[in-house]
Amino acid sequence: MIRSEMIKILLAREFRRLMKNPSALMLLGLLSAVALLMATSRPVSNKGDQQGNGKAAQAAVDVWLIYDQRSVWLDHLAENLPDSPTIRIVQRDRVPIENGTWKLPPQDAAVEVVYGDEFETRQGSAFGKVVLNGRYPGKDAEVLAPFWDWFWPALTEYHTQGLRFEQSTEPLNAKATDAPTSLEDTSVADLVTNELIATMLLLIVMFFACCHLLVSFTAQDRERGTLAALVLSPANTSEILLAKFIFHLLISLGGCLAIVAILKPIVLTQPVLWLVILLTSVGLMCVGTCIATLAKTQASAALLALCYMLGGTVLFYLATKFTAFAFIKQLAFENYTFPILFATMNRPVSVFHTPGLITMLALVGIWIGIARSCFFRYGWR
Amino acid sequence: MSAPAIEIDNLVVKFGRFTAVNGLSLTVNEGELFGFLGPNGAGKTTTIKVLIGSLRPSEGNIRVAGFQIPAEFERVKQQFGYVPDTENHVEEFTGRENLELFARLYDLPLSTVDESLARLELSEAADVVVSAYSKGMRRKLLIAREIMHRPKILYFDEPTANLDAHSTELVRELLRELASEGTTIFLTTHNMEEVEQICDRVAILCRGELVECDTPTNFVTRHAVRIVKAQFEQEGEVVRESLDLDLDDQRERLAEIIRTEMCVRVHSQEFDFQDVFLKITGQAYT
Numbered sequence: 001m002i003r004s005e006m007i008k009i010l011l012a013r014e015f016r017r018l019m020k021n022p023s024a025l026m027l028l029g030l031l032s033a034v035a036l037l038m039a040t041s042r043p044v045s046n047k048g049d050q051q052g053n054g055k056a057a058q059a060a061v062d063v064w065l066i067y068d069q070r071s072v073w074l075d076h077l078a079e080n081l082p083d084s085p086t087i088r089i090v091q092r093d094r095v096p097i098e099n100g101t102w103k104l105p106p107q108d109a110a111v112e113v114v115y116g117d118e119f120e121t122r123q124g125s126a127f128g129k130v131v132l133n134g135r136y137p138g139k140d141a142e143v144l145a146p147f148w149d150w151f152w153p154a155l156t157e158y159h160t161q162g163l164r165f166e167q168s169t170e171p172l173n174a175k176a177t178d179a180p181t182s183l184e185d186t187s188v189a190d191l192v193t194n195e196l197i198a199t200m201l202l203l204i205v206m207f208f209a210c211c212h213l214l215v216s217f218t219a220q221d222r223e224r225g226t227l228a229a230l231v232l233s234p235a236n237t238s239e240i241l242l243a244k245f246i247f248h249l250l251i252s253l254g255g256c257l258a259i260v261a262i263l264k265p266i267v268l269t270q271p272v273l274w275l276v277i278l279l280t281s282v283g284l285m286c287v288g289t290c291i292a293t294l295a296k297t298q299a300s301a302a303l304l305a306l307c308y309m310l311g312g313t314v315l316f317y318l319a320t321k322f323t324a325f326a327f328i329k330q331l332a333f334e335n336y337t338f339p340i341l342f343a344t345m346n347r348p349v350s351v352f353h354t355p356g357l358i359t360m361l362a363l364v365g366i367w368i369g370i371a372r373s374c375f376f377r378y379g380w381r
Numbered sequence: 382m383s384a385p386a387i388e389i390d391n392l393v394v395k396f397g398r399f400t401a402v403n404g405l406s407l408t409v410n411e412g413e414l415f416g417f418l419g420p421n422g423a424g425k426t427t428t429i430k431v432l433i434g435s436l437r438p439s440e441g442n443i444r445v446a447g448f449q450i451p452a453e454f455e456r457v458k459q460q461f462g463y464v465p466d467t468e469n470h471v472e473e474f475t476g477r478e479n480l481e482l483f484a485r486l487y488d489l490p491l492s493t494v495d496e497s498l499a500r501l502e503l504s505e506a507a508d509v510v511v512s513a514y515s516k517g518m519r520r521k522l523l524i525a526r527e528i529m530h531r532p533k534i535l536y537f538d539e540p541t542a543n544l545d546a547h548s549t550e551l552v553r554e555l556l557r558e559l560a561s562e563g564t565t566i567f568l569t570t571h572n573m574e575e576v577e578q579i580c581d582r583v584a585i586l587c588r589g590e591l592v593e594c595d596t597p598t599n600f601v602t603r604h605a606v607r608i609v610k611a612q613f614e615q616e617g618e619v620v621r622e623s624l625d626l627d628l629d630d631q632r633e634r635l636a637e638i639i640r641t642e643m644c645v646r647v648h649s650q651e652f653d654f655q656d657v658f659l660k661i662t663g664q665a666y667t
Contacts (some may be wrong), residue, residue: 011470229469232433233486234488
């Protein structure tokens with residue numbers, strides 16, 4: 001039986017403890033400050049133009065996205081086309097040809113999708129290299145910038161396939177003198193958007209509040225014996241665990257609210273955003289609870305939490321590169337967080353994400369069971 | 382005779398192949414001040430951990446305040462207080478804040494916090510953060526916390542460890558007072574003097590097995606020694622002899638010493654709980 005009075009007392013204890021822990025508060029303040037700075041500044045352009053943002057000066061040209069083989073990621077892009085620039089996704093044999101070359105309207109650009117030699121499809125997933133060959137009219141490759149600004153974030157939302165994308169550009173007219181540019185020549189500021197930063201900040205806040213802080217506080221409680229003292233008091237184990245979850249969830253939601261309100265207030269009303277934040281936070285708290293209960297000391301627990309974050313990143317990288325690791329992505333709820341959060345930052349989320357949300361819900365449910373079992377069995381003993 | 386507060390029947394606790402407690406059976410009555418003694422590794426703390434529900438027994442039947450342990454742990458835990466051998470306060474909180482937290486959890490009026498602090502002479506340090514407390518103050522705060530809700534049973538692991546002479550006496554007086562009010566006190570200690578002074582009954586545990594369980598008086602009677610130590614001068618030298626009065630020839634030797642020699646000192650050897658403990662547990666130096 002869960003008693004609300006007990007939860008209130010335990011919550012008050014956690015909040016009072018946080019207030020007396022300046023380092024945790026400082027980190028939360030720092031993340032909010034980063035968000036505030038992001039919201040009040042513009043990306044730095046490496047072109048050094050007077051307007052501060054070279055891309056803003058470019059007139060949007062219509063772009064033909066030309067492919068040989070229709071893929072799921074192209075379907076995803078087709079469902080999420082921007083208002084500007086106008087993008088047509090067409091199969092290669094439907095592009096008008098004259099004298100062996102494409103006959104596009106004079107101001108239109110093209111982006112050709114070329115699959116690498118090692119490209120293959122296994123078990124419903126695609127693996128290998130995909131080159132996006134941008135062809136621009138005239139001499140200025142920057143006319144494609146609005147397209148790339150839409151393309152990369154939209155593609156990032158859809159990152160579950162084991163594909164490696166590369167970008168290159170060249171003029172449509174072979175006599176044009178501008179040298180081809182590659183992704184390496186593109187400014188980071190051109191690729192990083194406020195939506196991407198907001199998503200990353202949300203992930204950091206959730207990890208910090210729900211995993212790192214929970215691990216630190218719970219392991220400290222366990223090491224000092226204060227957790228045992230609480231369990232021996234009238235508060236039962238479920239109430240103690242629930243109070244901890246509510247406390248860290250409130251910090252996570254509060255931090256996320258602050259960041260979204262500063263960087264992208266328009267998406268505050270999107271229920272999917274909060275659903276994903278809720279599921280991810282709960283999932284991370286479960287992982288944190290397992291770490292805190294299985295580690296012997298606070299120091300080892302904090303180290304394990306860090307290993308979880310770094311190890312997770314490496315495993316995700318391996319999962320996108322090698323088929324043997326691909327299953328990891330299917331088993332990790334974190335896999336679904338980034339694309340859905342990023343999508344909600346850009347536009348109302350489509351039906352495309354529903355399977356992801358359901359899978360995430362199931363995985364978080366499993367984690368709740370594991371964390372509860374760990375805490376009840378080893379949590380205070 | 383009062384009802385048993387703690388009943389332990391054939392308790393066995395194993396950690397892998399190692400048996401920490403082996404077939405322990407014990408009954409502690411309500412309002413009794415019970416001392417639980419044993420050398421290091423005898424199984425005292427393991428037994429207490431089983432009694433508070435922190436460790437599952439491998440075998441055995443345990444009832445505390447009429448409730449089965451560990452099955453009825455949630456029901457029984459409000460009936461007891463546990464003072465562990467290490468402090469477990471929230472270091473960032475003041476002494477008062479620590480006690481207030483538990484007063485709220487036990488649904489007690491906040492005035493009990495001040496009462497408990499005053500009882501352990503901590504009123505002046507009540508608003509100081511625990512991290513600034515000395516070891517003795519932390520210990521007293523722990524005791525103040527655990528007596529606040531007036532538990533029926535109090536488990537003490539080394540109750541007077543790290544306490545100065547005054548605080549030791551204060552805590553012993555408190556224990557006697559609580560026992561007279563009906564609280565059952567189950568304490569483990571290495572302080573033999575303490576056991577002799579305050580315990581109603583004592584159990585001695587060695588290598589996980591119960592060796593003896595009796596009142597300190599009975600221990601004294603059973604293990605009393607009739608030894609007389611005589612110190613006298615003989616041919617200009619000081620000689621010391623220890624004489625067992627249960628042996629005829631040694632009794633005669635004592636009479637002879639007193640009659641013929643010039644005695645410097647003759648005194649009987651006092652009962653020493655420490656010696657008895659070492660003898661019983663097989664740890665006496667020979």
